[in-house]
Amino acid sequence: MQLALFWIFSILMLAFALGVVFLRNPVSSAMSLVMTFVALAAVFVTLDAFFIAVVQVLVYAGAVMVLFLFIIMLLDLRAEKHRKVRPSAWLGGGLVVGGFMAAISQVIAGWSALHQTKPELSDPSFNDVAGVGFTLFRDFNLPFQIIGVLLLVATVGVVLLSRKELK
Amino acid sequence: MPTLAHYLLVSGLLFSLGLAGVLLRRNILIIFMGLELMLNAANLSLVAFSRFNLLPNGLPNYNAQVLVFFIITVAAAEVAVGLAIIVALFRAKQTTHVEDLNTLKF
Numbered sequence: 585m586q587l588a589l590f591w592i593f594s595i596l597m598l599a600f601a602l603g604v605v606f607l608r609n610p611v612s613s614a615m616s617l618v619m620t621f622v623a624l625a626a627v628f629v630t631l632d633a634f635f636i637a638v639v640q641v642l643v644y645a646g647a648v649m650v651l652f653l654f655i656i657m658l659l660d661l662r663a664e665k666h667r668k669v670r671p672s673a674w675l676g677g678g679l680v681v682g683g684f685m686a687a688i689s690q691v692i693a694g695w696s697a698l699h700q701t702k703p704e705l706s707d708p709s710f711n712d713v714a715g716v717g718f719t720l721f722r723d724f725n726l727p728f729q730i731i732g733v734l735l736l737v738a739t740v741g742v743v744l745l746s747r748k749e750l751k
Numbered sequence: 752m753p754t755l756a757h758y759l760l761v762s763g764l765l766f767s768l769g770l771a772g773v774l775l776r777r778n779i780l781i782i783f784m785g786l787e788l789m790l791n792a793a794n795l796s797l798v799a800f801s802r803f804n805l806l807p808n809g810l811p812n813y814n815a816q817v818l819v820f821f822i823i824t825v826a827a828a829e830v831a832v833g834l835a836i837i838v839a840l841f842r843a844k845q846t847t848h849v850e851d852l853n854t855l856k857f
Contacts, residue, residue: 604781621791636819648826
């Protein structure tokens with residue numbers, strides 16, 4: 585049952601990721617990206633990472649993609665015209681991606697420790713949010729505050745970049 | 752039951768698709784979406800490692816999930832700044848096509 589759910593959502597995710605790369609209209613690409621993120625959140629649920637799954641839907645499928653669609657509409661992008669395809673670009677891209685994939689599958693196939701099934705949790709009803717929260721505020725308190733400053737800096741930077749005339 | 756290898760394989764495929772998007776597409780917004788796909792592939796393998804390598808008390812290793820939380824935060828900030836730069840670029844050049852942006856080309 586779990587394996588079936590894993591495959592359903594993985595294949596859904598990869599199919600929509602293909603759509604992101606190969607659809608011509610930027611709006612279709614963005615909608616495919618939303619579905620990729622939602623399917624990825626479902627895969628996170630099969631890994632018992634409920635908090636990360638919820639954050640994935642809220643932040644990525646919600647906030648980030650709204651920003652993307654907003655910019656696409658602001659710039660009024662049309663579907664790309666069929667430009668002349670450069671064979672060298674496709675050859676180079678195919679080689680890099682294929683080589684990367686071959687390297688990964690070789691490592692996975694040759695490493696027996698990766699073929700373990702999921703170990704049982706000692707307490708299946710353990711509160712996942714509490715675990716993340718304890719780790720975040722106890723062990724990673726300083727990085728957490730630094731990330732807050734980073735968000736503030738990003739906000740100020742965006743406001744500065746969006747001014748009418750850039751100095 | 753899916754094994755760790757399953758998750759790593761799916762994560763590698765997702766990363767390859769993102770990489771293909773960055774290498775093959777010429778629209779700067781789609782290149783940006785490819786970057787997001789690659790970040791999410793990294794998140795998937797982190798969460799898989801956290802679930803498959805339990806701590807001695809039998810719970811997932813939450814350090815990895817906190818790292819994913821940080822990655823999501825930084826990615827959100829990166830998207831906001833990147834899209835602001837793209838809008839500024841569009842105002843200056845009226846294009847989002849990377850081959851039209853060759854001012855720095857030698």
